[in-house]
Amino acid sequence: MISEPKITPELIAEHGLKPDEYERILTLIGREPSFTELGIFSAMWNEHCSYKSSRLHLKGLPTKALWVIQGPGENAGVIDIGDGEAAVFKMESHNHPSYIEPYQGAGTGVGGILRDVFTMGARPIAALNALRFGDPAHPRTRHLVAGVVAGIGGYGNSFGVPTVGGQVGFHTRYDGNCLVNAMAVGLADADKIFYAAATGVGLPVVYLGSKTGRDGIHGATMASAEFGEGAEEKRPTVQVGDPFAEKLLLEACLEIMGAGCVVAIQDMGAAGLTCSAVEMGAKGDLGIELDLDAVPCREEGMSAYEMMLSESQERMLMVIAPGKEEQAEAIFRKWGLDFAIVGHTTDDLRFVVKHKGEVKADLPIKELGDQAPLYDRPWVETPKQQRIDPASLEITGTLPGALERLMGSPNFASKRWIWEQYDHLILNNTVQRPGGDAAVIRVADGPKALALTCDVTPRYCEADPFEGGKQAVAEAWRNITAVGGKPLALTDNLNFGNPEKPEIMGQLVCCLRGIGEAARTLDFPVVSGNVSLYNETHGRGILPTPTIGGVGLLPDVEKMATLAFKANGETILAVGETSGWLGQSAFLAEVFDREDGAPPPVDLELEKRNGDFVRALIEDGLVTAVHDVSDGGLLVAVAEMAMAAGIGATLVSPPAEMSPFAYWFGEDQARYVLTVNGGSKGAVIKRAEAAGIALSKLGTTGGDKIALPGERAIVLEALRERNEAWLPIYMGAGMM
Amino acid sequence: MKARVLVTLKSAVLDPQGKAIEGALRSLGVPGIASVRQGKVFDVELDGTDKDKAEATLKDACEKLLANTVIETYRIEFVG
Amino acid sequence: MKARVLVTLKSAVLDPQGKAIEGALRSLGVPGIASVRQGKVFDVELDGTDKDKAEATLKDACEKLLANTVIETYRIEFVG
């Protein structure tokens, strides 16, 4: 047998454990850990599993509502959507693996989040993804876009879940750290949710799925380590995904759950067998004893250390109900998957790992999680920026010119090239496809449907983390509202730089406060999430990017709103106040290469009032098209509605005192654009007056151009071509 | 000049395709197959006749594109 | 026993992947590549040591599964 390395300070450091953290281990177990135990601690106590830098601040998030069945802390959040049904969802990052090996990294990211959802007993019904890449001119960007998109599609398409929405952005601050945040949503019976907590002593702990190899050993540690020049050498820690095995695992798991075989279940994600076993035991106040001789291995001679830290994909751990082993095994064999009893539950709260007759680890199970380090890291607030007075700006050029520039820019260009590589129609329930404000997925045979979206504006978060955090939540809430959905709950994916730097920690703390405040005010609780820190290369962090994944409910999908104009001669209205807020606007960034000024403040009460107003209009069938206003402002919103329909618009002049650029491109929050026909216009205006909602006329639909007073007309078809062209041309694929 | 480039998964890396093929061969009743691993082969025609130069070119091609050295290894062979 | 099975497209069949690789290599500035055709390679471990038997087994495997003879041809090689 190969002898195990001695525990030295170097070895401890290689495991990502700080000297004081190692001291903590010594105090906790009263002796030097074995090599396997050191590996177990490093896996349990790294940032990825222990949330040691963020845990303290995550506590401030609102996580409860009448409809929340399960908040953060399980594999995924669960909300009640009525009729005995529940939606189960979560978002998770796979940033570092995707940077190193884009196809497999992104694919296994999708695999991981799907597993989180079906571990809870839910059948996945939709996937989304929020992607951030570096400057398009950076030499690696194209390769990353191609690989990540193919990887997400490759996994989701084969698994058989529609990928229906997401977000894609480019910014030089992601040059060395792309972001891949994958979200999955599943459907379950509200009274048949499965959890990780084991119950019952002496019950078999069963290993299911694919075999264990030396995949991603130390992958979880890598996901928390800052990138430097040596990044390429860490390569072998990336795993190859097998969506086919995952599909079989899904079917087999749902089948044995349905057959009443499962007491507790936990997928093997980061730090595989270690995290899953510890979690099952600790949550259930039980000990776990594993016998690694029984673990199905793909490679010869795997050590206990390797088996405990392997991140081979498509695996599950379960506690099986007494007497159900045979039935469970038969189901797994039918699906061609491995099934092995690898241990049992105990009553001594110890985590014992045996291999070849030797005890390789014997640790207190609860302390492995509970006693993980918790840091109150020093932080400083991001200095506030000045509000930009539009009058102070020297704006040259024309409105049509600026609009064309924006619509053809990487961040606004159509992402069709991406979502056409995702099967977004499978399962026959995609009522609103990619391209709208939120994807809408019919639930079973209807009439209910879920509205799904992913949002964040990193530029705002960088300038003012608190307002930026609020805005991300508000925008997700608004996108759901714009299709007629009632926003129910959110999942977050907090992507930041190195938290050991007070400025970065300040971004995290303040974004979280903003997210918390918005989630509270909008009654839009946080039910799951994920934190990805150390997204830095050569000491430079990414833009703070707290991606928000929102889920809402449409009671009757027939009433859903879409953003495309519906007919000529309809009145275009704006809901909400327009002050012409240009600080941190896309207009300044894309047209003037300026990213400065205070971002638009988010008045959450106003957000709620305006949104509730719009949702009621949709429900009562009074509007023909709805679009929320986000980056790019009113003119971009109108242009998107026009392009989607192939119907133009004649627009009015802005108020005399306002710069037309500020009016049309300003990014004031809490706004929507809608259209009404002759029959409902009066009623809508009356309602707005009665409710004290700001409503202004933007123009009239019609023709094949967008006409602004005193400007050259913008030919819609040309604008659409421009909008569609950038990404395919950039990716070298021509115009198809 | 003709060359052949073989790109195969590193031995520690999971090969889902090979695994599926093994299973299929078994159920088709093809006996005696212990394991299968699938890789890619590129048949390349090169300009010129300088073998060293060709080898250098192919190595460059593998590093830049043909192989993903994160999970794959490659081998260059000259045919005839 | 180790064997290698090479499955390649018949020469009359279009190979879009090979074409794409040619283009990509050109744009990556790898010079002197006249053409690329992509195929599959299977590294097979066989039980036993009888080469003739192994060859028969592999031929069977190719005909039954590994190659689609509508568009592909195969070749069996013994390594070492």
Added chain:
Amino acid sequence: MKAAVILFPGSNREGDVAHAIRQITGVEPAVVWHADTELPAGTDLVVLPGGFSYGDYLRCGAIAARAAIMDAVRAHAARGGLVLGVCNGFQILCESGLLPGVLVRNARLRFICREALLKVERNDTPFTSRYARGAVVRFPVAHGEGNYAADADTLKRLEGEGRVVFRYVMPDGRRDDTQVLNGAANSIAGIVSEKLNVLGLMPHPENQVDPLLGSTDGRALFESMVDALERV
């Protein structure tokens, strides 16, 4: 109509096609496991659904084409029974020899999910009688390997015998072999067997039976099969 949907490991559009059959005929199709050797008694229609059977590893449809149930499917086809293969199902039909040719990677090498316009080349088949001849319909495609290929003789024979039933066309209804979304030879989207009872097509009629989801262009395909079986 008694339909049987074959379930291979990795199939994933079996629910979609079952949903369409249920909506149109009111009868739930039987789901038949790949390892079975017999179809339910009285099966009128066998459906090979879309998906990634066996992960699409090796070649799409190759491993599924050799599954135990396929002998029963062959026998059913030989008896003149209806067989419908959609997407992965079409690939399986080609790999199993029930239809000629093969589906290779899309010319642009990317998976593509979008709505495709198709011309119904003939309406005297059990699958297309409810369409007008020459009608242009809209079905979505969702595949990475839908590029139909066959040798010149086979193509000539298919065309000569009028066995191309669905063909990709441009928005103006014209066929343009240089612009086909996946590069398919002769813009072929779907073909039938000599006896017209086996249809394989890449696009998904089953995803287009519900007005809420875009259009109902796919309904007529299922209704045609019902008609055909009633005529028998």
